[in-house]
Amino acid sequence: MDFSWIIPYHELLLNGAFLTCLLLVISVVFGFSIAILLGIAQVSKSRLLRLSAKSYCTFFRGTPLLIQLWLIYYGLGTYLPHIPGLRTSFLWPIMREGLFFAAVALTLNFAAYQGEILRGALLAVPKGELEAARSVGMSPLMILRRIWLPRAIRIGLPTFAGEVILQLKATPIVFSVTVMDLYGAAYKIRQDTLLVYEPLILVTVFYVALTFLITQLFQKLENSVPVRR
Amino acid sequence: MNSSTSIFQLLSITPPGWGGVLLTGAIATLLISFGAYLLGMALGLCGALGKLSGFRPLQLVLQFYTTVVRAVPELILIVALFYAGTDGLNRLLSWLGIGPVQVNGLVAAVAVLGFVQGAYMTEVLRGAILSIPTGHLEAAKAFGMRPSQQFRRIVLPSLIPNALPGFANLWLSVIKDSALIAVVGYQELALAARVAASNTKQYMLLFLAAAVLYLAITLVSNILFSALEGYFRRGQRPIN
Numbered sequence: 320m321d322f323s324w325i326i327p328y329h330e331l332l333l334n335g336a337f338l339t340c341l342l343l344v345i346s347v348v349f350g351f352s353i354a355i356l357l358g359i360a361q362v363s364k365s366r367l368l369r370l371s372a373k374s375y376c377t378f379f380r381g382t383p384l385l386i387q388l389w390l391i392y393y394g395l396g397t398y399l400p401h402i403p404g405l406r407t408s409f410l411w412p413i414m415r416e417g418l419f420f421a422a423v424a425l426t427l428n429f430a431a432y433q434g435e436i437l438r439g440a441l442l443a444v445p446k447g448e449l450e451a452a453r454s455v456g457m458s459p460l461m462i463l464r465r466i467w468l469p470r471a472i473r474i475g476l477p478t479f480a481g482e483v484i485l486q487l488k489a490t491p492i493v494f495s496v497t498v499m500d501l502y503g504a505a506y507k508i509r510q511d512t513l514l515v516y517e518p519l520i521l522v523t524v525f526y527v528a529l530t531f532l533i534t535q536l537f538q539k540l541e542n543s544v545p546v547r548r
Numbered sequence: 549m550n551s552s553t554s555i556f557q558l559l560s561i562t563p564p565g566w567g568g569v570l571l572t573g574a575i576a577t578l579l580i581s582f583g584a585y586l587l588g589m590a591l592g593l594c595g596a597l598g599k600l601s602g603f604r605p606l607q608l609v610l611q612f613y614t615t616v617v618r619a620v621p622e623l624i625l626i627v628a629l630f631y632a633g634t635d636g637l638n639r640l641l642s643w644l645g646i647g648p649v650q651v652n653g654l655v656a657a658v659a660v661l662g663f664v665q666g667a668y669m670t671e672v673l674r675g676a677i678l679s680i681p682t683g684h685l686e687a688a689k690a691f692g693m694r695p696s697q698q699f700r701r702i703v704l705p706s707l708i709p710n711a712l713p714g715f716a717n718l719w720l721s722v723i724k725d726s727a728l729i730a731v732v733g734y735q736e737l738a739l740a741a742r743v744a745a746s747n748t749k750q751y752m753l754l755f756l757a758a759a760v761l762y763l764a765i766t767l768v769s770n771i772l773f774s775a776l777e778g779y780f781r782r783g784q785r786p787i788n
Contacts, residue, residue, distance in 0.1 A: 382763055383724040384727075386727060398752070488621040502621070
């Protein structure tokens with residue numbers, strides 16, 4: 320076991336760890352926001368909304384993330400430069416990076432899984448509570464904002480922690496579209512130093528530690544939400 | 549960018565089109581997934597029985613196995629096991645005095661994914677076995693069944709309906725995980741699509757075609773699994 324490469328490569332590794340965390344946070348935050356819309360759409364009365372949200376979830380849950388990532392990076396990436404005005408806009412330096420496409424793919428993927436969970440959670444909210452809200456004269460939008468959605472999110476919270484960990488475990492795949500995340504850094508160290516196991520072990524320790532941190536965080540969050548049993 | 553005729557030409561089965569390559573890749577994906585699934589099931593059954601055996605050292609080893617495999621990202625596991633597995637095998641062979649072998653990509657992929665699946669299977673099966681009412685087992689004992697008879701006649705038939713939803717999830721996840729094998733260079737559906745796409749520059753079309761193939765596999769699997777669950781739950785009282 321030879322770990323002397325850590326010192327010359329520490330900057331690359333730290334940067335990689337930062338990118339991994341960044342991708343996780345971006346995809347979870349934006350993915351969750353989209354998932355709320357998907358969840359509501361799937362329990363809505365409109366057939367069109369239900370069907371389109373359902374097919375979105377089925378597509379993203381039924382295909383591997385790797386294919387989605389390549390589809391977005393290589394497929395969408397070849398069309399983006401043809402959109403007039405985009406190349407000259409201030410967004411272009413961000414939008415031509417692999418990181419942007421990786422974030423988009425991870426976000427859309429996370430949204431699909433989380434949207435399905437929220438659908439179940441929205442349906443699991445006791446009917447009586449919604450009827451009580453209606454009987455005190457709340458408008459449908461207010462019911463959704465004050466009662467339905469908060470209760471559903473509370474119901475879905477334990478599964479949410481699991482989903483975030485699954486998402487963390489899905490992030491290393493972005494190295495295949497040139498993003499230097501933590502695994503990408505380990506890959507580069509392997510190419511430079513020809514050490515196979517040591518970089519992988521280091522990276523693994525980081526992922527496991529982060530997993531542990533996330534479980535602790537969610538435990539705190541769950542404990543902080545009062546429940547009456 | 550391309551007319552509809554060229555789409556059909558690109559996706560045709562015969563060589564100028566890439567449909568044949570994609571379909572071969574899809575078959576490779578199914579083969580890998582099925583092999584890994586069966587291997588995982590065997591490992592999982594041993595693991596679950598070991599975890600429930602009450603033999604402490606074995607339990608600790610299995611606990612370590614399931615925790616590590618489920619905590620580490622699949623991609624890292626696959627890369628590490630792929631290199632460690634082939635490397636270890638060759639070291640063992642050279643120690644035995646046999647020359648190094650080139651490990652077949654299919655076998656390596658099945659072994660690696662099967663090892664990962666085994667950890668998840670262990671937990672699914674452990675839960676399914678634990679959900680069998682103890683009264684049933686006691687009744688079997690009272691009738692004087694041997695442990696092997698108990699397992700065959702009581703445990704196995706009553707754990708299957710409980711384990712099937714977990715099995716279905718794992719089957720879908722092994723199909724999606726098998727795409728990660730592309731990273732270590734075995735040509736299954738994902739890598740086949742990538743090869744086809746980089747040769748024709750029709751990235752959108754070919755990756756979409758691969759996605760549709762994956763989707764078809766998962767949707768058909770869903771139908772099969774719900775039929776299977778209906779079969780194994782026959783005679784059970786429906787909930788609600």
